[in-house]
Amino acid sequence: MTTAISPTTLALEESPQDQTPLPSWNEGATKQSILNFVRGVTTPGDARLVKPEERIAVFDNDGTLWSEQPMAFQFAFGVDRLKAMAPQHPEWKDQQPYAAVLQGDMKTFAAGGMRAIIELVMTTHAGMTTDEFSSIVHDWLTSARHPRFDRPYTEVIFQPMLEVLAYLRANGFKTFIVSGGGVEFMRVWMEKVYGIPPEQVVGSSIVTKFEMVAGVPVLTRLPKVDFIDDHEGKPVGIDMHIGRRPIAAFGNSDGDLPMLQWAAIGPGSRFGLLVHHTDSVREYAYERSSLGSLDKALTEAEARGWTVVDMKQDWNRIYPFEGSK
Amino acid sequence: MTTAISPTTLALEESPQDQTPLPSWNEGATKQSILNFVRGVTTPGDARLVKPEERIAVFDNDGTLWSEQPMAFQFAFGVDRLKAMAPQHPEWKDQQPYAAVLQGDMKTFAAGGMRAIIELVMTTHAGMTTDEFSSIVHDWLTSARHPRFDRPYTEVIFQPMLEVLAYLRANGFKTFIVSGGGVEFMRVWMEKVYGIPPEQVVGSSIVTKFEMVAGVPVLTRLPKVDFIDDHEGKPVGIDMHIGRRPIAAFGNSDGDLPMLQWAAIGPGSRFGLLVHHTDSVREYAYERSSLGSLDKALTEAEARGWTVVDMKQDWNRIYPFEGSK
Numbered sequence: 001m002t003t004a005i006s007p008t009t010l011a012l013e014e015s016p017q018d019q020t021p022l023p024s025w026n027e028g029a030t031k032q033s034i035l036n037f038v039r040g041v042t043t044p045g046d047a048r049l050v051k052p053e054e055r056i057a058v059f060d061n062d063g064t065l066w067s068e069q070p071m072a073f074q075f076a077f078g079v080d081r082l083k084a085m086a087p088q089h090p091e092w093k094d095q096q097p098y099a100a101v102l103q104g105d106m107k108t109f110a111a112g113g114m115r116a117i118i119e120l121v122m123t124t125h126a127g128m129t130t131d132e133f134s135s136i137v138h139d140w141l142t143s144a145r146h147p148r149f150d151r152p153y154t155e156v157i158f159q160p161m162l163e164v165l166a167y168l169r170a171n172g173f174k175t176f177i178v179s180g181g182g183v184e185f186m187r188v189w190m191e192k193v194y195g196i197p198p199e200q201v202v203g204s205s206i207v208t209k210f211e212m213v214a215g216v217p218v219l220t221r222l223p224k225v226d227f228i229d230d231h232e233g234k235p236v237g238i239d240m241h242i243g244r245r246p247i248a249a250f251g252n253s254d255g256d257l258p259m260l261q262w263a264a265i266g267p268g269s270r271f272g273l274l275v276h277h278t279d280s281v282r283e284y285a286y287e288r289s290s291l292g293s294l295d296k297a298l299t300e301a302e303a304r305g306w307t308v309v310d311m312k313q314d315w316n317r318i319y320p321f322e323g324s325k
Numbered sequence: 326m327t328t329a330i331s332p333t334t335l336a337l338e339e340s341p342q343d344q345t346p347l348p349s350w351n352e353g354a355t356k357q358s359i360l361n362f363v364r365g366v367t368t369p370g371d372a373r374l375v376k377p378e379e380r381i382a383v384f385d386n387d388g389t390l391w392s393e394q395p396m397a398f399q400f401a402f403g404v405d406r407l408k409a410m411a412p413q414h415p416e417w418k419d420q421q422p423y424a425a426v427l428q429g430d431m432k433t434f435a436a437g438g439m440r441a442i443i444e445l446v447m448t449t450h451a452g453m454t455t456d457e458f459s460s461i462v463h464d465w466l467t468s469a470r471h472p473r474f475d476r477p478y479t480e481v482i483f484q485p486m487l488e489v490l491a492y493l494r495a496n497g498f499k500t501f502i503v504s505g506g507g508v509e510f511m512r513v514w515m516e517k518v519y520g521i522p523p524e525q526v527v528g529s530s531i532v533t534k535f536e537m538v539a540g541v542p543v544l545t546r547l548p549k550v551d552f553i554d555d556h557e558g559k560p561v562g563i564d565m566h567i568g569r570r571p572i573a574a575f576g577n578s579d580g581d582l583p584m585l586q587w588a589a590i591g592p593g594s595r596f597g598l599l600v601h602h603t604d605s606v607r608e609y610a611y612e613r614s615s616l617g618s619l620d621k622a623l624t625e626a627e628a629r630g631w632t633v634v635d636m637k638q639d640w641n642r643i644y645p646f647e648g649s650k
Contacts, residue, residue: 053522176524210583242523265540
């Protein structure tokens with residue numbers, strides 16, 4: 001598969017060489033909390049020193065590393081995919097949740113709840129081989145555009161967080177994604193865009209089946225949920241895939257709270273961070289998105305002393321495609 | 326947890342510095358097939374060159390990296406654990422499969438089939454936190470001895486395969502375990518013994534549950550099977566955890582065949598290897614163990630040109646604790 005996903009390698013590679021890390025972060029307590037944590041766990045002789053193999057950091061994706069408005073980007077993929085499949089399915093015109101999606105009637109779709117979502121996901125994400133699915137995702141990423149920014153979705157990512165990923169890795173950390181998103185959807189592009197290889201991406205999954213078909217080994221994606229990597233599923237997913245407790249976690253909603261609890265409450269130096277979407281001009285401002293609210297996580301962050309990013313105040317640049325101030 | 330697991334780091338570290346790789350392998354076609362494959366995929370300008378990030382190699386464990394006789398070592402752990410728990414369970418004296426195990430009556434136990442095995446596993450592997458389970462495994466590994474060799478089980482490992490692991494890593498490969506064994510059983514010791522970190526261990530699993538207990542985050546192991554990483558489960562586990570198709574696979578039974586098919590049949594340079602247990606004097610000779618037979622895999626290896634190790638002929642040293650010839 002030829003690859004034309006986004007030129008963000010440049011944005012990623014800017015920071016490690018920089019004399020001052022995290023250039024897109026304004027000076028202040030938020031930026032200092034990251035620098036202090038990393039210096040503590042990496043400075044020989046410091047009581048907070050952590051062995052390199054235990055420097056595990058986990059990142060949520062939607063709303064933490066890329067935007068999630070006006071809808072979760074993987075949901076936009078599902079909608080576009082359904083539209084592409086519709087000509088072969090005339091019956092969808094009178095059948096929910098398909099009719100609602102095809103007419104852009106998101107209220108009716110939302111009324112269908114989790115059942116409608118799962119039906120949309122299964123129809124658009126299952127019934128093909130893993131290789132075929134990767135190609136479909138790749139093709140969508142190279143053609144679809146974010147409605148507001150008119151950019152590929154893989155460019156609607158947070159420059160300050162790319163700098164955190166690079167800064168942690170330059171300090172011996174292994175960075176993992178732990179997201180409610182579909183694991184095979186994310187693996188297609190994350191190595192190129194975030195520098196995170198497929199084996200360090202943890203996500204939700206559907207069941208796959210191995211078969212030899214005419215002498216060719218094939219994995220087929222079945223319309224059955226295997227694992228939901230959200231809320232209490234996140235620490236479970238971390239344990240299943242990483243098998244080691246992270247010492248740093250980055251999220252932006254209540255769905256990330258158990259992951260932050262698992263990583264950031266414990267002996268030794270630990271770090272928790274929440275991205276708070278407070279910038280209605282450059283990005284979006286919200287407390288509650290289609291992907292969940294932030295109430296409980298904000299309350300616990302305050303009680304535990306976790307870092308809360310005020311996007312409007314703390315970031316001098318949101319996206320790689322903006323000039324930095 | 327203080328660690329006293331096995332001094333095999335030494336054995337692991339011997340090879341990369343060596344002028345001749347794979348010193349415990351006798352000269353011949355078997356050794357040459359490994360050297361040729363690795364040289365091909367790592368030599369710049371060679372048509373077989375594979376990018377470092379795609380150099381993924383997967384290894385079965387039981388019978389491939391350590392012995393599996395007179396019984397699978399994790400099964401020996403289960404038996405010892407049951408004996409340690411028995412004083413608190415007087416009712417087991419009259420209850421199967423417990424009575425059979427406690428009396429060492431493996432015939433009666435075997436008659437119970439998969440159901441008896443699952444009951445033994447759940448009783449001995451579930452009902453505690455993940456941290457507690459790690460401690461139990463660790464304590465067992467530091468005290469239990471292999472009945473024939475009178476060594477810790479973590480020393481009854483194959484020196485030639487340690488050399489392959491080290492040789493592959495020295496050539497830019499990432500090495501993964503893909504085993505039917507319990508993932509949390511294996512992760513306790515594999516980093517120290519094989520140099521494979523927890524996040525590169527794929528195995529069978531039971532369900533875990535996340536909870537905050539009096540402000541402390543805890544993962545509890547429940548008596549419910551989550552995933553069986555054997556036979557057709559192996560390529561599925563590879564896809565779930567690694568998300569990339571390996572280019573080399575090492576196994577020793579029909580349970581490894583789908584993994585070998587997934588890794589070793591495909592475009593580009595690929596490698597499959599089966600360990601055939603042919604040495605009744607230094608190790609064991611068998612075609613069919615409690616963990617399965619080898620018939621289908623041997624037949625397919627011949628048809629596909631995969632490498633078959635004749636342990637007696639090809640290895641001049643089996644275990645790290647033997648002197649090399």
